[in-house]
Amino acid sequence: MRSLTVLYRGVLSSCNYGCGYCPFAKHLESAAERQADHASLLRFTQWAQQQSDLALKLFFTPWGEALVRKHYQQALITLSQTAHIEKVVFQTNLSGRLDFLQEAERNKVALWVTYHPGEVTLADFLRQITDLMAYQVRFSVGVVGKPSHFAAITALRAALPQEVYLWVNAYRNGSRLYPYQPEQLAFLNQIDPLFNINAQDYPSRGKACLTGEQVISVDQDGTIRRCHFIDKQLGNIYQENYREVLKPRPCSRTQCYCHIGYVHMPERQLYPLFNNGILERIPLAVLSEK
DSSP states (O other), rough: EEEEEEEEEEEOOOOOOOTTTOOSOOOOOOOOHHHHHHHHHHHHHHHHHHOOTTEEEEEESSSSSSSTTTHHHHHHHHTTTTTTTTEEEEEEEESSOOOGGSSOOOGGGEEEEOOBBTBHHHHHHHHHHHHHHHHTTTEEEEEEEEGGGGHHHHHHHOOOTTSEEEEEEEETTTTTEOOOHHHHHHHHHOOTTHHHHHSOOEEEOOOOSBBBTEEEEETTEEESBBBBBBBOOEEETTEEEEEGGOOOOOOOOSEEEOOHHTOOOOOOOOOOHHHHGGGTTTTTTHHOOO
């Protein structure tokens, strides 16, 4: 059976957090936009259920926080219960109720969780982590490596179970990498041994990437792009011939510096490192220890 990974990003663009360093969720939807988001998510869910000859992995990467909304919770449940869908992954701040996970096929669900100091207390965040572990859902925890977060990062690592992978995203001002000092880099690499992988700008123009072939980005209208970072439209999943556009093509961007982009570049050889934890950002060494 052919495999396909789909990154879905719909209309949703609001968040219950207000992180100043985050480029997302600076918009509050109108009632009409919320209805449109609900309708487009339902359409995508139905499409995914209909692709019974594809082994699908679905990764929800919203502009805002999705799992505080019931229609995204229900989509996770429905999709996880669909036989040919191998995995359903969400990026989330983990601020919402989690009991809905009990209805899901939890061995197919994984979460990319981000901790935001200043938006939630560590105690409240850890209570959510405890619940998540009780539900036996795979997850990683991450945080942005902003220097003002270092004390919170230290406390988070000390409080998390050792088997939970804590990744650190390099802090950027737009696309510009923060000029970390050697002692700051040493601290971040101690917290996350893979930090240096993220703290780079990878030349990508003309290089091979599995996006556009085995991995695609889809928006609320079903428009296919090879990834979130290249705006060129390739087709639409709601057209019968959409699979014809799924083919190898070199990257057209000058650089790639986001995990959900460069991880799919064969040159980086990150698939063996993350294996079945690529989407939820869990390295194989962590998975094998569980």
